[in-house]
Amino acid sequence: NAGVMQNPRHLVRRRGQEARLRCSPVKGHSHVYWYRQLPEEGLKFMVYLQKENIIDESGMPKERFSAEFPKEGPSILRIQQVVRGDSAAYFCASSPPGLLREAFFGQGTRLTVV
Amino acid sequence: AQSVTQLGSHVSVSEGALVLLRCNYSSSVPPYLFWYVQYPNQGLQLLLKYTTGATLVKGINGFEAEFKKSETSFHLTKPSAHMSDAAEYFCAVSVNYGGSQGNLIFGKGTKLSVKP
Numbered sequence: 367n368a369g370v371m372q373n374p375r376h377l378v379r380r381r382g383q384e385a386r387l388r389c390s391p392v393k394g395h396s397h398v399y400w401y402r403q404l405p406e407e408g409l410k411f412m413v414y415l416q417k418e419n420i421i422d423e424s425g426m427p428k429e430r431f432s433a434e435f436p437k438e439g440p441s442i443l444r445i446q447q448v449v450r451g452d453s454a455a456y457f458c459a460s461s462p463p464g465l466l467r468e469a470f471f472g473q474g475t476r477l478t479v480v
Numbered sequence: 481a482q483s484v485t486q487l488g489s490h491v492s493v494s495e496g497a498l499v500l501l502r503c504n505y506s507s508s509v510p511p512y513l514f515w516y517v518q519y520p521n522q523g524l525q526l527l528l529k530y531t532t533g534a535t536l537v538k539g540i541n542g543f544e545a546e547f548k549k550s551e552t553s554f555h556l557t558k559p560s561a562h563m564s565d566a567a568e569y570f571c572a573v574s575v576n577y578g579g580s581q582g583n584l585i586f587g588k589g590t591k592l593s594v595k596p
Contacts, residue, residue, distance in 0.1 A: 370523075399583045408486075408570060408588040409524075422583060457523060459584075469584060471516075473523040 369393065370460050370472035371440075378478045385445040385452070387475045391460030397421075398441040399469060400433055403455040415441060448479045482507045482573045486587035494595045499543075499558040501590045503571030506552065512574035513554040514584065515545055519567045527569075530554060541565070566594045 369392040379385050391398050396417050401409040414422040415435035426433065430448075435441040445452055455476045459469040487502040505511055512531050516524040528539025535547040545556045554571060568591045572584040 401586075408586040409584075411583050411585065414583045459524075468526065468529065470526075471524040476521075 370458060370470050372456075372458050372472035372475050374475060375473065376476050376478070378480060379448045380480055381449055382447050385448050385477055385479075387443040387445075387456050387458075387477070388440045389443070389458030389460070389472060390440040391458075392462075392470055395460035395462050395470075397461045397463065397469075398435050399459045399461075400441070400443050401457045401459070403457060403474070405454075409457060412443070445477075448477075450479050453477055453479045482511065482585050484571050484573050484585055484587040486569075486571050486590050488590055489588065490591045490593065492593040492595060493561045495563055496560050499556070499561045499565065499592065501556040501569050501571075501592065503545075503554045503556065503587060504552050505554060505571070505573045507573055513545075513547060514572040514574070515539065515543070515554075515556050516570045516572060516586075517541075517567050518570065518589075524570065527556070561592075561594045563594050563596065566592055568592070 371390040373388050398415045400412040402412055403409045411425040413426050413433045418437050430446045432444045455474045457471055457474045459471045461469045483506040485504045493499055514529045515527040517527050518524050527543050528537045530537045530547045538544045543558045545554050547554050568589045570589045571587040574584055
């Protein structure tokens with residue numbers, strides 16, 4: 367957990383609301399990854415972003431989910447019209463550019479949909 | 481496509497006993513392999529990683545892992561378990577993007593319990 371900041375740590379939303387999860391990477395890291403962890407399951411890759419670019423979104427649900435990593439500011443994972451099944455822990459990781467990158471993880475945002 | 485299989489979702493050992501957590505991977509190209517540890521309600525912390533070179537990798541907290549290409553395995557070991565080792569452990573392989581390493585593919589995790 368070397369410096370990746372996620373907020374909020376806990377987020378409660380009612381069904382149909384929007385959830386916005388923020389991730390500030392380690393200073394100097396230009397790569398961000400989002401993962402979702404459901405109870406009793408491992409981490410599932412969602413999306414891989416570089417600044418202003420989506421590199422791989424093969425793990426993102428086709429609807430309601432979007433992610434961005436703007437030139438300035440944190441990366442945002444946005445979930446529209448949340449449903450109970452979206453309740454999970456969402457982890458962000460960041461890494462510097464180049465080969466042999468090591469990813470550092472944040473402490474996660476635990477989303478509960480009521 | 482890369483994938484990771486962790487054998488045993490729960491492992492229980494006595495304090496002072498050997499810890500062995502199993503991980504097998506599938507990768508069409510030379511993999512980069514990782515072990516992460518997660519304590520309750522925390523993020524993931526890197527224990528160790530294999531990229532190239534020496535196949536026996538030493539990590540933090542006395543853990544080590546050996547990359548065995550012939551067995552496609554990367555098992556995690558620690559000679560003597562400590563109560564503080566109780567956590568969930570994840571093996572991961574790094575996806576290869578045409579020569580660059582990208583996101584990680586994780587196994588489902590193994591919860592380690594340590595009995596006094």
